[in-house]
Amino acid sequence: MKKLFAAVLMSSAVGAWADAAPEQYQxxxxxxxxxxxxxxxxxHDQAAWEPRMAKGMPALVESVKKGLNAMPPTGMCSTCTDEQYTALIEFMASPAPTN
Ligand code: HEC
Incomplete structure (x- = not known):
């Protein structure tokens, strides 16, 4: 029973992972x-993202739009909206799927 539960949990985590990556990410x-x-x-490297997220989402979206050091303006997504940048940033800062 416990094993079955773990298997169900695992497959749902994998499913969430596949669904979670916004279209523009790849x-x-x-x-x-x-x-x-x-x-x-x-x-998914939360330690790397923590100090970035501390700046607040509006500041991060601005960094992408304007570019930051080695990151080119728009982060190579010239058609992304603010909402899409937000989803992309949240995806990248989220924990790695555990399996
Ligand atoms: C050409 C490489 C490159 C691409 C493509 C790229 N990034 Fe970046 N990104 C970087 C680098 C390098 C940094 C670290 C910049 C620094 O702090 O010096 C960074 C940092 C960031 C940060 C942190 C900004 C801050 O203020 O600390 C965010 C948010 C971010 N990227 C989001 C994105 C998003 C969203 C996309 C896709 C739309 C993207 N990046 C595409 C290279 C890239």
């Missing part, structure tokens, strides 16, 4: 944030 932010290229805070 085509833009992923290029740098998946590997931490050029000092980018890595996706």
């Amino acid at each position: 085509s833009s932010c992923f290029a740098c944030h998946s590997t931490g290229a050029a000092g980018a805070p890595k996706t």
